[in-house]
Amino acid sequence: MADIRPQPAQSGELPSDATVPKVVVSRLSLYLRELQRLQAAGQETISSGQLGTLLGFSDAQVRKDLGFFGQFGYPGVGYRCEELIRAMRDILGTNQSWNVAMVGVGNLGQALLGYRGFGRQNFTIVAAFDADPAKVGQTVQGLTIQPVEDLPETVRDKQVRLGMIVVPAQRAQEAADRLVAAGVEGIVNFAPVTLTLPPHVQNVGVDLAIELEQLSFAVTSKLLRAAEANGTIAGP
């Protein structure tokens, strides 16, 4: 509340046109996570070099990434954690709170309902839906499971802006269509399928098996590369 910056890029106001690469935004989330940890540990300022080292990036990359959104640093000092956290949350949109509707309350859905990590970034799951009549009416983590037919009304009444799909693959597109029809602006999809969505609806896919697959590739190819490095001692 006491900070005035020279050329401030204060509250989420991107420099007009700014087409920011996706990969930059994903690093932003990592910076923010690390900054919050540092702040909790009592650190007041941090340099691009330190922050980069903690995450495995170069100092220049940290500065360039932040440079997409404004000027946040102090030459000779670095960045003030509190200030940068506020700025990053403005940029990422997590200074405002987001209401989320979950569709599909199976094993994974129930675990996600209980996950504390969402709340810390201002996401609240305010409603849960399931197509199975046997589940409707049950209470999980304080939420009463509703029939999917209730989606439009609940999205409107509870100001839901995001949807979370946690149904089996073959039901995911239908769930997405219902969420879109109900008016959500973005969807996180935990089902292992690619959704077809209108362009005004944003989406992020999380496929747990694919994450393991990426790991098995990394492990396998690491071993291959090591095996190949026979006889080659060091290229000039």
Next chain:
Amino acid sequence: MADIRPQPAQSGELPSDATVPKVVVSRLSLYLRELQRLQAAGQETISSGQLGTLLGFSDAQVRKDLGFFGQFGYPGVGYRCEELIRAMRDILGTNQSWNVAMVGVGNLGQALLGYRGFGRQNFTIVAAFDADPAKVGQTVQGLTIQPVEDLPETVRDKQVRLGMIVVPAQRAQEAADRLVAAGVEGIVNFAPVTLTLPPHVQNVGVDLAIELEQLSFAVTSKLLRAAEANGTIAGP
């Protein structure tokens, strides 16, 4: 069993040096997922254009990506689903089965133990560990929860190669250290922290709150861009 290709890149043998961009590998997983769906639906062949359209990529990108690993297509025809699936699984490492150890059997861990999606790609969670003595000895999804001290022995005896961290943030690094000491080659980390690992251990992080954050950025910046497009009708 009956296929011979001209310049085959058959079983996971990358063209010797091949340093494949990470983003290519992540698309590979999407190709594979889509191919498996198509095959299950009875489709025998597919062209780069069709596959790309289903996933939102260009035909050229699909071909270039596959080109990193060998030649799999038939001019005038496209790719044979079955053959390409086998090749991709060889490349990604999922034709062999992978034993996984889970550390942290809370809400999310239990849900992941029950998740069917892993098995389809040949990943099996063969052991589960928890530091909480109250949990040790309980049976979840057919696995008896073991104390973390058992890790080295179990990893050896059950041929575990991958670890899955599902503990709270402040316990994650310790869990990682134990997995590394026990000899795993790769780690999937569901805790919202960056792990420090020796370079021979691969890792993939999955932060559920970050996925939502990426979505909130996309939604917010979409709205901003739309708001800015006032007066500008179409740039030359």
Next chain:
DNA sequence: CGGTGTGAAAGTTTTCACAGCG
């Protein structure tokens, strides 16, 4: 034909390197 594989061109992202600031 319809479609692959692939060099070469275009576009994008990362790294470098340094002026400038408190």
Next chain:
DNA sequence: CGCTGTGAAAACTTTCACACCG
């Protein structure tokens, strides 16, 4: 001095366009 912000160069990724194939 230590560190940011930023053009310019280097590295990398995507798209283009076309020879070639069945």
